Amino acid sequence: MAIIAAPPVVWDKMKKPLLGLSMMAEAEFVSAILPLLQSNLVDVLEWSFDTFFHAEEPDWLNDLLDFYSDSRRLTGHGVYYSLFDAKWTERQEVWLDTLKKEVQTRTYNHITEHFGFMNTENFHQGVPLPVSLHPVTLQIGKDRLFRLQDAVNIPVGIENLAFSFGIDDVKEQGVFLDKLTEDTNGFLILDLHNIYCQSCNFEIPMEEIINSYPLDKVREIHLSGGSWQESAYGKKQIRRDTHDDAIPESLLDVLPSVLLKCKNLQYVIIERLGHTISTEKEKKRFTEDFQKVKKMLEAPGLLTENTTSWIKKGVVIPDVPLEDLALAEEQSRLTRLLFEGADAAAFKKENFHFFNTRNWDSEMIRTAQNIIKKWNPY
Helix, strand or coil: CEECCCCCEECCCCCCCEEEEECCCCHHHHHHHHHHHHCCCCCEEEECHHHHCCCCCCHHHHHHHHHHHHCCCEEEECCCCCCCCCCCCHHHHHHHHHHHHHHHHCCCCCEEEECCECCCCCHHHCCCECCCCCHHHHHHHHHHHHHHHHHCCCCEEEECCCCCCCHHHHHHHHHHHHHHHCCCCCEEEEEHHHHHHHHHHHCCCHHHHHCCCCHHHEEEEEECCCEEECCCCCCCCEEECCCCCCCCHHHHHHHHHHHHHCCCCCEEEECCCHHHCCCHHHHHHHHHHHHHHHHHHCCCCCCCCCCCEECCCCCEECCCCCCCHHHHHHHHHHHHHHHHCCCHHHHHHCCCCCCCHHHCCHHHHHHHHHHHHHHCCC
């Protein structure tokens, strides 16, 4: 058994949260952010390190990341660990081993991952699917989080998920994340566009969803844009977290009040897919959004109260990763049904124990099917 334990890490008492970007390697993205970099406006970079686990970083990217690392202004954002996959796989073991090497190469202020699971062969092209709050599912998530935290001696956080099958999952995700991180002294990324998607798709005010989260655990906020998907049933459009457009004005309107509620906030990160800023108009709007957020962060009275020292908790981790074959079977069956395009009624008839499919929204089932088919997981 391994025991998680390490000396405390002192979180900086910063006067203002730092504004940064989620780094992309595409030429269009670099062209758009170059003026911001040259003007020293990008306080911090977030790097999705596992997107280059099987590729070589170009020299310019390596140098840029090393510069932010040496300045202690680099954070790591994982994509493919699959926190809630009920069956432990070799790829998760390899992922953790590669992460250990990564944090020895660069200095990251913290590491984060996504809420959800990906259990398909083409996981590196997929997106995480949501899980419902259930004691078994929670224990699987805690086991995976323990192993992630054991691999590094820096804080580990989890990001809220945009996609939900039903309103119950939306309402309980904040509680789920609070329980998930309680044993590792973990923190949260509050992705506001993810919440914006849920607000639009389930007609719940953003503020109501935001207030359901443990905001004292929020160390980082994500901002991005997305797209609208036409309804499969002739109803309202579905909001998607596609990171391919400007930040919605209604999201920027709510940001100042959120900043005041997150007393331990350290970073605000703007996300945009690298190949989606190609025109001068898109570049201009991206820069304008960045400057708007920068101005909000410089507002008088916006000071963090963070004087916390992060301590890596001592937790006994079993040598054998926790698995639940019944949950794994349901996860595989769910993914297969989505890929095969089963009718929404079929999901409600399935005998699921860990997924409350009877309360799922038909529009969201169809949306998940489109996502799964796009990435062809089989």
